[in-house]
Ligand SMILES: [Zn+2]
């Protein structure tokens with residue numbers, strides 16, 4: 001018997017159910033995970049047949065096989081293994097850390113755990129065809145504790161929000177909602193914040209802008225553009241057709257640029273310049 005049957009979970013503790021694909025093996029685990037990660041190492045990718053393995057760690061005694069204990073396929077030994085269903089092959093969990101912990105393959109949980117993966121690990125060996133599309137911290141190998149200085153340096157490399165100063169807040173809000181189909185995540189009397197994939201664009205009334213930029217002034221429309229925001233797309237002509245349907249008038253393009261992009265530009269109601277650009281092959 002490779003899996004110790006732990007004492008009954010303490011009363012009041014939330015318990016999560018998990019099972020393999022065919023349902024032969026079922027387990028339960030306390031909703032008390034100590035850590036959770038997405039591992040991109042080649043072993044985890046091969047073990048799951050996937051881009052990465054989301055897993056969560058917990059003391060071994062807090063996981064109990066409730067059905068199919070005689071139908072387990074244990075690859076490894078009692079202190080370090082991958083535990084699968086012998087009938088369907090599903091990876092359920094791995095016994096790790098000298099047998100003290102299990103790493104539950106989160107895909108095998110039927111219930112949602114309170115803890116979600118907080119980081120990507122072994123990103124140095126991730127699948128080249130997979131693009132990580134969230135803002136969780138990434139580690140080349142194992143997660144390491146960052147020094148305060150490293151954490152500060154890392155945080156500076158990520159643009160989180162851009163505030164655009166607008167004269168007519170409601171016109172700007174309508175424009176961003178209709179043209180970009182982005183959600184409003186915050187709104188008050190002087191600002192409307194919309195969320196792009198990894199970027200918040202905060203539309204801020206010019207009435208509230210001076211205190212942010214003093215001692216300098218807020219530029220008027222007639223001062224001209226000082227920057228441009230770009231969205232990289234696969235098919236700039238297709239995107240321009242869509243923009244046309246959404247009532248956007250292009251300022252330029254689509255036109256091939258000598259730096260290898262096909263671009264088109266337009267402005268929002270406050271005059272901020274936007275570009276959609278496609279790499280030319
Ligand atoms: Zn199974």
Ligand SMILES: [Zn+2]
Nearest residue numbers: 039040041044
């Ligand atoms: Zn791994």
